Amino acid sequence: MPLSHCLKVQALRPIPFTPDAGLGQSVYTVTRDAGSGYVQQWNLAVQRQLTNNLSLEVAYVGSHIVHVGIPDFNLNQLTVAQLAQGSSLLAQVPNPFFGQIPASSPIGGKTVSQAQLLKPYPRFQNVAIYRNNTGSTNYHAIEAKLEQRFDHGMYFSFAYTHSKLIDAASAVFSTTVLSSPNSSSLIAADTYRPSLERDSSNGDMPNVWSMSGVYELPAGRGHRFASSGVMNTIFGGWALNAIASLQSGMPVTVTQSTNLNSFAGFVIQRPTIVGDVSLPPDQRTPARFFNTNGFATTPQFAIGNASRNPVRGPAYHDLDIALVKHTKLSERTNLEFRAEVFDMTNTPAFAQPNGSFGTPAFGTITSTVTDPRVIQFALKLSR
Numbered sequence: 001m002p003l004s005h006c007l008k009v010q011a012l013r014p015i016p017f018t019p020d021a022g023l024g025q026s027v028y029t030v031t032r033d034a035g036s037g038y039v040q041q042w043n044l045a046v047q048r049q050l051t052n053n054l055s056l057e058v059a060y061v062g063s064h065i066v067h068v069g070i071p072d073f074n075l076n077q078l079t080v081a082q083l084a085q086g087s088s089l090l091a092q093v094p095n096p097f098f099g100q101i102p103a104s105s106p107i108g109g110k111t112v113s114q115a116q117l118l119k120p121y122p123r124f125q126n127v128a129i130y131r132n133n134t135g136s137t138n139y140h141a142i143e144a145k146l147e148q149r150f151d152h153g154m155y156f157s158f159a160y161t162h163s164k165l166i167d168a169a170s171a172v173f174s175t176t177v178l179s180s181p182n183s184s185s186l187i188a189a190d191t192y193r194p195s196l197e198r199d200s201s202n203g204d205m206p207n208v209w210s211m212s213g214v215y216e217l218p219a220g221r222g223h224r225f226a227s228s229g230v231m232n233t234i235f236g237g238w239a240l241n242a243i244a245s246l247q248s249g250m251p252v253t254v255t256q257s258t259n260l261n262s263f264a265g266f267v268i269q270r271p272t273i274v275g276d277v278s279l280p281p282d283q284r285t286p287a288r289f290f291n292t293n294g295f296a297t298t299p300q301f302a303i304g305n306a307s308r309n310p311v312r313g314p315a316y317h318d319l320d321i322a323l324v325k326h327t328k329l330s331e332r333t334n335l336e337f338r339a340e341v342f343d344m345t346n347t348p349a350f351a352q353p354n355g356s357f358g359t360p361a362f363g364t365i366t367s368t369v370t371d372p373r374v375i376q377f378a379l380k381l382s383r
Helices: 086-090 114-118
Strands: 027-029 038-049 054-070 092-094 111-113 127-129 132-151 154-167 207-216 224-227 230-233 238-247 316-328 334-342 374-382
Antiparallel strands (some): 038 054, 054 132, 132 154, 207 238, 238 316, 316 334
């Protein structure tokens, strides 16, 4: 019997749109006119040869990204003016939607809070915008590089970047965005004032300095070759290689551990800054990296004045050195000996401090992101 006689094909019928879909639940919506993202980039560089082997380059680099995806906002939120009504918002009143909303829903009972009835969509919980690509970023940087090509057994390069990266969210989309529009996937302190989210990006490093260099010890200088951008000696003699890096600390996101305004649709609450939140460098410790006393609890029915990223984490310092010896054993055989020290100064690279205000760990650092000093020796025989 032909296969076509054995199968029954049934057309799929789409579910029609209905305003009653998902009553009493958290739901998604979409912005139909959201445009596609695009990037604008520009730069201007000036190079100057100072001597036969020494050159200097200074550049300005900028970029602007439009329609960046940001975590979802909750559209079902009271305004700040409504929030200011205070405790009357918590009063239980008759639920005009009783019987329409499933009884299993937190807002499906005979009574409901006054705040719920004042929300734009009182028959729903959270109403989030799916794939909300309304953000933007701005990056501006001045870059400088001084490079000495090999001369008299020495090579070095110094590079410095001073920059600023600003955005409205440093995570594009929440990992829970495909499961449920719950509070963990929403970030805005106030849906109606997205400008409150615009701050230094989580990846903003205002100052980055790096140095690399090679010094051939005078005895037995030989031929050189380039490897991974660093010069090395291939026949005879010793070479000392060094790489150093210095980076500014990156911003830390601070939120209040207890959100006293969640009943009104506010998905996070930030603390109130009451003083200088930074500490002098000599007072910063893993137990208290910034001034935790500069923050205070934002009371219910109020919005905190702390920005998204009001403090910065620890800076990063690193120095790696290597002593390298290449020995020619025969016409085709070479022996390389390397003695390498990573993190020469044994400076810990601390992780970001805790940003959850109201918890005992607030302002503390409990881990590092790199290993301590490592020393290793290696022999390599090549033909």
